[in-house]
Amino acid sequence: MLRLIALLASGICRINWLIGQVFSWLSLGIVLVCFTVVVQRYVFGVSFLWMQDLYIWLSGAMFTAVAGFALMRDDHVRVDIFYRPARIRTRALVDLFGTVLFLLPFTGVVLIYSLPFVRRSWSYAEGSANVGGMPGLYILKSFIIAFAALLALQGVALICRSVLVLAGRRDLVPAAIRYPETGADAEAAAIEGMH
Amino acid sequence: MDPVLIGEILAGLMFFGIIGFLLLGYPVAFTLAGVSLMFGAVGWFFGVFDPSNFGALPNRYIGFMTSEVLVAVPLFIFMGVMLERSRIAEQLLLTMGKLFGNLRGGLGISVILVGAMLAASTGVVGATVVTMGLISLPAMLRAGYDPKLSTGVICASGTLGQIVPPSTVLIFMGDMLSGINSQVQMAKGNYAPVPVSVGDLFAGALLPGFMLVGLYLAYTIFKAITDPESCPATPVPAEEKANLLREVFSALIPPLLLILAVLGSILGGIATPTEAASVGAVGAMVLAALRWRLSFTILRETVIATATITSMVFIVLLGASVFSVVFRLMGGDNLVHEFLSTLPGGRLMAVAMVMAIMFLLGFILDTFEIIFIVIPITAPVLLMMDVDPIWLGVLVGVNLQTSFLTPPFGFALFYLRGVAPPDLPTWAIYRGIIPFVGLQILAIALLFAFPGIVTWLPRLIAG
Amino acid sequence: APAIAQGNITWRMVTTWPKNFPGLGVGAQRLADRITAASGGRLTVQVYSAGELVPPLQSLDAVIDGTAEMSHGAAYYWQNKSPALSFFTGVPYGMTTGELTAWVRFMGGQEIWDEIYDQFGVQGFLSGNTGNQTGGWFRDELTSLESVKGLRFRTPGLGGQVWEKLGATVTNMAAGEIFQALQSGTLDAAEFVGPYNDLALGFHQVAKNYYMPSFVEPGLATELVVDKTKYQELPADLQAIIRDVSQAEYDQVSADFIANDPRALKTLVEDHGVQVRDFPADIMEAGAKASKEVLDGLLGSDDPLVKKTAESFVDSLKITRVRTERIDSKFQEARELYLDL
Numbered sequence: 001m002l003r004l005i006a007l008l009a010s011g012i013c014r015i016n017w018l019i020g021q022v023f024s025w026l027s028l029g030i031v032l033v034c035f036t037v038v039v040q041r042y043v044f045g046v047s048f049l050w051m052q053d054l055y056i057w058l059s060g061a062m063f064t065a066v067a068g069f070a071l072m073r074d075d076h077v078r079v080d081i082f083y084r085p086a087r088i089r090t091r092a093l094v095d096l097f098g099t100v101l102f103l104l105p106f107t108g109v110v111l112i113y114s115l116p117f118v119r120r121s122w123s124y125a126e127g128s129a130n131v132g133g134m135p136g137l138y139i140l141k142s143f144i145i146a147f148a149a150l151l152a153l154q155g156v157a158l159i160c161r162s163v164l165v166l167a168g169r170r171d172l173v174p175a176a177i178r179y180p181e182t183g184a185d186a187e188a189a190a191i192e193g194m195h
Numbered sequence: 196m197d198p199v200l201i202g203e204i205l206a207g208l209m210f211f212g213i214i215g216f217l218l219l220g221y222p223v224a225f226t227l228a229g230v231s232l233m234f235g236a237v238g239w240f241f242g243v244f245d246p247s248n249f250g251a252l253p254n255r256y257i258g259f260m261t262s263e264v265l266v267a268v269p270l271f272i273f274m275g276v277m278l279e280r281s282r283i284a285e286q287l288l289l290t291m292g293k294l295f296g297n298l299r300g301g302l303g304i305s306v307i308l309v310g311a312m313l314a315a316s317t318g319v320v321g322a323t324v325v326t327m328g329l330i331s332l333p334a335m336l337r338a339g340y341d342p343k344l345s346t347g348v349i350c351a352s353g354t355l356g357q358i359v360p361p362s363t364v365l366i367f368m369g370d371m372l373s374g375i376n377s378q379v380q381m382a383k384g385n386y387a388p389v390p391v392s393v394g395d396l397f398a399g400a401l402l403p404g405f406m407l408v409g410l411y412l413a414y415t416i417f418k419a420i421t422d423p424e425s426c427p428a429t430p431v432p433a434e435e436k437a438n439l440l441r442e443v444f445s446a447l448i449p450p451l452l453l454i455l456a457v458l459g460s461i462l463g464g465i466a467t468p469t470e471a472a473s474v475g476a477v478g479a480m481v482l483a484a485l486r487w488r489l490s491f492t493i494l495r496e497t498v499i500a501t502a503t504i505t506s507m508v509f510i511v512l513l514g515a516s517v518f519s520v521v522f523r524l525m526g527g528d529n530l531v532h533e534f535l536s537t538l539p540g541g542r543l544m545a546v547a548m549v550m551a552i553m554f555l556l557g558f559i560l561d562t563f564e565i566i567f568i569v570i571p572i573t574a575p576v577l578l579m580m581d582v583d584p585i586w587l588g589v590l591v592g593v594n595l596q597t598s599f600l601t602p603p604f605g606f607a608l609f610y611l612r613g614v615a616p617p618d619l620p621t622w623a624i625y626r627g628i629i630p631f632v633g634l635q636i637l638a639i640a641l642l643f644a645f646p647g648i649v650t651w652l653p654r655l656i657a658g
Numbered sequence: 659a660p661a662i663a664q665g666n667i668t669w670r671m672v673t674t675w676p677k678n679f680p681g682l683g684v685g686a687q688r689l690a691d692r693i694t695a696a697s698g699g700r701l702t703v704q705v706y707s708a709g710e711l712v713p714p715l716q717s718l719d720a721v722i723d724g725t726a727e728m729s730h731g732a733a734y735y736w737q738n739k740s741p742a743l744s745f746f747t748g749v750p751y752g753m754t755t756g757e758l759t760a761w762v763r764f765m766g767g768q769e770i771w772d773e774i775y776d777q778f779g780v781q782g783f784l785s786g787n788t789g790n791q792t793g794g795w796f797r798d799e800l801t802s803l804e805s806v807k808g809l810r811f812r813t814p815g816l817g818g819q820v821w822e823k824l825g826a827t828v829t830n831m832a833a834g835e836i837f838q839a840l841q842s843g844t845l846d847a848a849e850f851v852g853p854y855n856d857l858a859l860g861f862h863q864v865a866k867n868y869y870m871p872s873f874v875e876p877g878l879a880t881e882l883v884v885d886k887t888k889y890q891e892l893p894a895d896l897q898a899i900i901r902d903v904s905q906a907e908y909d910q911v912s913a914d915f916i917a918n919d920p921r922a923l924k925t926l927v928e929d930h931g932v933q934v935r936d937f938p939a940d941i942m943e944a945g946a947k948a949s950k951e952v953l954d955g956l957l958g959s960d961d962p963l964v965k966k967t968a969e970s971f972v973d974s975l976k977i978t979r980v981r982t983e984r985i986d987s988k989f990q991e992a993r994e995l996y997l998d999l
């Protein structure tokens with residue numbers, strides 16, 4: 001059972017890792033498209049509205065798509081006064097609590113309210129609000145769903161991690177999301193060792 | 196009980212509830228959103244909150260995802276990360292160090308100058324202080340600098356970049372203040388208001404940024420004169436001296452020109468911050484390529500860092516949106532309005548109160564979280580009381596920087612502690628920062644006494 | 659619904675305008691207050707101006723999703739939902755204020771509009787009109803059609819397509835961003851509404867050449883959109899209140915602009931040194947040709963509803979323009995020539 005949980009967690013991490021690797025390159029896309037627009041405008045005196053839309057949309061797609069990857073890497077800022085020095089078991093408890101009470105309800109609410117919003121956009125193939133802008137605004141809007149879904153998935157992986165740690169099998173936690181050891185853990189291990 | 200009162204009580208409790216839950220250490224963005232959802236549910240139970248209001252979330256999110264102003268954020272982050280990963284920033288620091296090294300205090304001066312230029316193009320306090328700490332601290336200690344002075348200089352100049360433009364913090368602040376300003380001016384019946392833009396905020400922050408740099412430099416020079424032991428000169432070997440001019444031209448001038456060009460084109464009104472940022476990002480790649488450092492690995496590291504930092508910042512914004520929706524619709528706005536507008540002492544007292552709250556929040560939260568939570572709920576009231584939006588934005592920046600530097604909770608101190616050599620005592624970091632906190636307080640007092648330090652340049656540019 | 663049984667309902671109105679924005683934001687608030695007053699508080703309308711609840715250009719979505727019950731804005735903001743919606747705000751070289759009112763109220767316009775909005779579960783009412791707008795603020799004087807080439811111009815919607823055909827590089831940006839772009843030189847020219855609003859946006863500080871009239875926006879209507887299901891669940895008198903207050907506000911907003919545009923223009927000219935100019939004739943003429951092309955494109959649309967709207971619009975215009983041109987314009991020309999006050 002625990003092995004199955006570990007397998008699930010590592011599968012999810014793989015998905016978000018892959019998405020992070022791919023969608024991060026959109027940042028280079030933003031730079032290049034925006035720079036092209038600038039050169040066209042200032043050097044050649046022309047501009048295309050769709051290109052303006054494009055680099056803006058790339059940014060929106062990028063930061064939503066990699067949110068789950070960033071959570072996997074633990075890039076999202078924490079107030080770590082108490083969290084960072086705490087024992088791994090304590091951190092696992094906090095993450096279990098937070099994921100169940102904060103992250104999953106949040107992603108759930110975003111999913112519930114964005115599904116009709118996105119579905120409608122697809123139904124009439126919504127394009128940019130700018131005349132002459134990009135087609136396919138519905139694709140960008142779909143990234144709100146991807147954002148919530150990928151975060152929720154990574155949330156499941158965090159729950160798996162907490163369960164593994166609390167069940168005393170932290171060795172099964174996938175390397176990508178393994179907790180760093182702190183002084184408190186060494187102390188705890190020493191105390192456990194004395195028994 | 197009166198539903199309005201219930202709503203306001205819940206909104207107030209939510210603010211403190213969030214702070215309590217944040218201390219657990221779960222990521223801020225999701226704690227903000229999750230706790231707000233809980234209070235929304237309680238409000239629903241009492242009939243003071245309608246969950247259909249959450250339909251506003253996808254609408255707000257797509258608004259952020261299609262904002263032309265906010266695209267400047269990933270672009271500036273890309274520029275900053277590229278300069279750092281391709282080690283152009285490090286080279287800049289080393290060259291600057293050699294240039295001033297012959298002087299007592301020279302190394303400190305160069306750390307301050309480079310910090311002001313480069314720092315926080317990412318806008319994330321931790322990241323900048325860590326980078327500065329890793330590069331500069333060992334060099335300063337090796338040169339025989341007093342650890343107290345070294346850590347003070349690094350923390351102060353590592354957080355300075357949030358205020359010295361270009362800064363991602365100012366982009367978000369400018370975006371928010373520009374909308375709030377137009378709302379407030381119309382509401383006041385001012386049909387011909389002066390619009391506020393990100394560019395205006397950059398212009399407003401320039402002189403206060405220089406002023407802080409000046410204060411830090413003055414302090415370092417003062418130390419060099421009164422306490423030469425604390426910051427000895429680091430003589431440059433003769434053979435390096437011979438190459439120094441070449442090094443200045445290759446390592447110092449190009450990034451300096453790039454930064455000046457980006458900033459100049461924004462302040463000079465030639466380009467928007469977004470356009471200038473894209474030129475900066477391409478420029479950083481060109482500089483890296485010229486030094487044969489634009490490898491696939493570095494490019495890959497840069498895009499991943501850019502994407503994850505951008506995501507982290509924007510996700511906080513998305514989480515804070517949940518807070519705003521619940522807080523506003525349960526009547527929290529009225530609560531804040533009543534609180535701030537009935538304070539004795541009027542406008543200045545109201546500003547001081549908001550600054551005090553932000554300062555305290557600065558002990559647990561980073562810049563973005565604080566401004567995303569506090570600015571939308573307090574700035575409308577303050578601007579309604581005729582507070583200048585640009586002055587307010589810059590004051591918030593300097594105030595938060597001070598908070599990050601103030602022991603024992605200042606963020607910057609924790610981050611530097613994390614990368615400082617283990618034998619460097621924590622009290623040295625705390626002691627070292629105290630004079631700089633003093634300078635910050637002096638700067639805040641000057642901004643209060645002479646608001647023109649902020650407002651003069653934007654007005655001059657606007658003509 | 660339980661709220662109706664108790665007798666008192668609160669509806670949320672989101673707007674695309676800032677609070678108190680001259681003419682438009684003020685009109686939205688007044689409309690809300692009048693519904694509340696006329697219903698004796700049985701239907702209270704709470705206004706959330708641009709950005710307070712949702713970003714301005716998400717207002718219609720907010721109503722469709724049930725985040726708000728009403729939206730106050732302009733139908734052509736939603737041309738990416740259906741290009742036919744542009745007609746209910748105004749199209750280049752299209753109807754004047756009076757002609758648009760006639761088409762929507764008496765010549766089949768409202769019925770087609772309902773058909774379009776039925777797809778989204780909402781209902782639209784005309785709720786205001788800016789009157790004929792001004793052509794825009796230009797940093798440099800326009801001497802002929804040649805001077806339009808490569809001009810970076812902010813103007814949205816179908817008007818933007820027309821200017822593009824004239825050779826301008828057209829962009830759209832939100833009201834709050836225009837000034838900065840004009841100031842920085844990202845734009846050479848911009849148009850918003852007319853003196854009453856433009857004064858508020860500060861364009862005169864940067865561009866001094868003020869061209870009028872607009873030939874792409876001759877009388878733009880604003881709309882009130884309501885959630886259709888919730889609207890139909892209301893008792894008949896409340897439905898009538900919403901409908902009739904909208905109609906009253908349509909006229910009220912028009913009057914506001916007629917009264918205050920000239921006052922604001924006086925301020926612009928006398929206090930800020932603004933130069934009021936006519937577009938060169940070749941621009942006006944090429945503008946008409948381009949407008950015809952844009953209209954022809956809509957008449958030939960694959961989307962039957964777009965085609966139907968365009969046809970109804972053109973048929974009505976053919977009828978109403980006779981009166982406008984034969985009577986109203988002739989009189990206005992004569993008054994300008996002969997009446998000295």
Ligand code: NA
Binds near residue numbers: 314315359360362
């Ligand atoms: Na900076």
Ligand code: NA
Binds near residue numbers: 849850851875
């Ligand atoms: Na217009």
